[in-house]
Amino acid sequence: MARSTYNLMWNDAHLELENILIQETSEKPHSPEKDRVVFFQQLATLYVRYIQIFRRLETAYDQMAHPQKRRVLQLVLDGVMGRLVELKNDMVEKEFSEYHYMDDIIQDLKLTPGDLEIPTPRYFIRERAKVLQERAKMLSRILEKMEKKETITVTAVRTLTVEEAIKFIQIAERARQGRLRAKFMKEIRENEEKQRLFKEKGIRNSDQNEAAVQIQRFWKGFIQRKKTKRERDDEMIFLGMCYGPEDSQPSPTLITAKSAEIHNHQQQDIYEQEFQQALQTTKEKLLEMEGTNMRENMKNQIRQWFIECRNLAGTFPDYPEEEDGGSALIFQEKNPAQLQTELAAKDTEKEAKSRKMQESNKQNDGIKSKAAEEEEPGLKLLPSCFLPQIIDGHNVYKTVWQHRDETANFHQRHDLELIKEEKRKEIETEIRQQVDELMREELKNLKLAVDKDKGGRTKTSKKQKKKKGGKSGKKKKKEKDLTSDRTIESLYQELVEQGILKQANNVTLKDYLGEYSYLGTTLRQTDIEPMPSLSDVRQVISLNAILPLGSACVHENAPLVKSILLVGPKGVGKKMLVHVICTETGANLFDLSPLNIAGKYTGKSGLQMMLHMVFKVARQLQPSVVWIDDAEKTFYKKVPKEEKE
Helix, strand or coil: CCHHHHHHHHHHHHHHHHHHHHHHCCCCCCCCECCHHHHHHHHHHHHHHHHHHHHHHHHHHHHCCCHHHHHHHHHHHHHHHHHHHHHHHHHHHHHCCCCCCCHHHHHHCCCCHHHHCCCCCCHHHHCCHHHHHHHHHHHHHHHHHHHHHHHCCCCCCCCCCHHHHHHHHHHHHHHHHHHHHHHHHHHHHHHHHHHHHHHHHCCCCCCHHHHHHHHHHHHHHHHHHHHHHHHHHHHHHHHCCCCCHHHHCCCHHHHHHHHHHHHHHHHHHHHHHHHHHHHHHHHHHHHHHHHHHHHHHHHHHHHHHHHHHHHHHCCCCCCCCHHHCHHHHCCCCCCHHHHHHHHHHHHHHHHHHHHHHHHHHHHHHHHHHHHHHHCCCCECCCCCCCHHHHHHHHHHHHHHHCCCCCCCCCCCCCCHHHHHHHHHHHHHHHHHHHHHHHHHHHHHHHHHHHHHHHCCCCCCCHHHHHHHCCCCCCCCCCCCCCCCCCCHHHHHHHHHHCCCEECCCCCCHHHCCCCCCCCHHHHHHCCCCCCCCHHHHHHHHHHHHHHHHHCHHHHHHCCCCCCCCCCCCCCCCHHHHHHHHHHHHCCEEEECCHHHHCCCCCHHHHHHHHHHHHHHHHHHCCCEEEECCCHHHHHCCCCCHHHCC
16 A cells, blocks of 8 residues: 555544544543443443554554654554553453453444454564564574484493394394284184174175176265365355455465565665664754854853842842753743742742641541542543553644645655754753753852852752752662572573473464354343353453553553463363464563473472572563463362372
């Protein structure tokens, strides 16, 4: 597809996102919904709409080549992913179930079950391709060394005497004759059994004509069945119900589309390198051309502020501290008198806050009880951590990109003017810090000079006194590193050699085939809890495991899911889902199953060392998955007799 297509897809996603944000951030407070069914319908509709936005943004981000657009897009994409996880968590808390059925909602919105599938963002793997390739090479090298060690077995060869050699030959010959004799006896017994069956059923030995008729009958039946199957297949191909031989080869259109996607990925890498180089060169040029003037203007403005405060208040002001913003406070739209009173009032505000906190703590118990009585019972959405991020990204899109004329930027390279605006702000903050240090010294010298003329002493501010004092507080005890003298590579190699760190099978979430549950809502309305379909399992795994592991933003801010319990009979795909999570996110797979770790690290100290190594490597080489198969066996007080082996 053309690059304009992805720009339109991005635009459509933001139009739909704007409607949702108006609904979610309306100034009128939403009254609690008393009807649980109505509330779930509203929540599920919001969830389905966010999925559609997520699918569009993910496709646009994967194929868009403009480096600055992709940064804004990723900000919104991570926010939408996190919001999906939050809404799913809300539905779980309200419905007390991990599985939810929305067949009536997708029917109202004219969607298909495929539109509810949550795709895995392709940038999880693609943007970490180099790291994952190096890790895969290291793992393959270790496994190759292990295979060579297993194949190379040094055995001492002992020469046999003539008597021993004759004895071995006799044993082998007797065994050969015994096998032949057993084979002959088996054939004789089978023939006798056939003759006995023929006699019991009254079947006589057929002559050659009857045998030929039987062969012809079976052969004609086989040919007719084959012909009928071919005619049925031709009919299904004619009706468009299955693929023909010509469809087994990939379509030229699909090949062209795939090559276009690969070309877009290559262009992304090229444009990203150009963008990073432009960031560096633009900053150096701006610093060389505008840095001196910017520094002198700041100094002049700050000196002018000194003079104006001196004329109005009679004394030089206190310089704003670095944590308060430094001289940036001076350039706000305030006159010097307002700034002087504002800086003086900050010390008194802190004292007043402590008094208010004490008074408010006393009133909290009474207020909480009254609020509980006044609060209207009902269901409400939980507060979101991702809405501010989505709003920020949406506002950047509206102000910068929505109406920007890009007719001259056909190849979608970076915009130099935007880089200059961004770098000017960075240079300004860097220069401001340098200027603040110089102007603090200049203000100190001015105060000393004026106080010497008056014969007085300078007063140090409370903040400076506080800074002179050391920091009070207990230091947190650091965890003891049992392997401080070893590198991560050596720990990684040991875990691989012990069979604890394994190579995940290359399977994706699409390979976990299963249909959507079409009657889920109908069954629940009749108080029948439906069995979750494999489509529901895919969605739960994607939201609770793949998205938080693949995106650091979602992992840090979304509701935390520490572990997932996969329960079911043998052969339903539990182990496959573990490998799917590792494949989709590029995660390491640590196998701590009881059967796998038995006898490897014995004793309490050995178990402690193994866990320390696993968690140390897992933290350093994130993301990582710790898999415990047959987890119930770790709680055995005594191993059963049938499982001791």
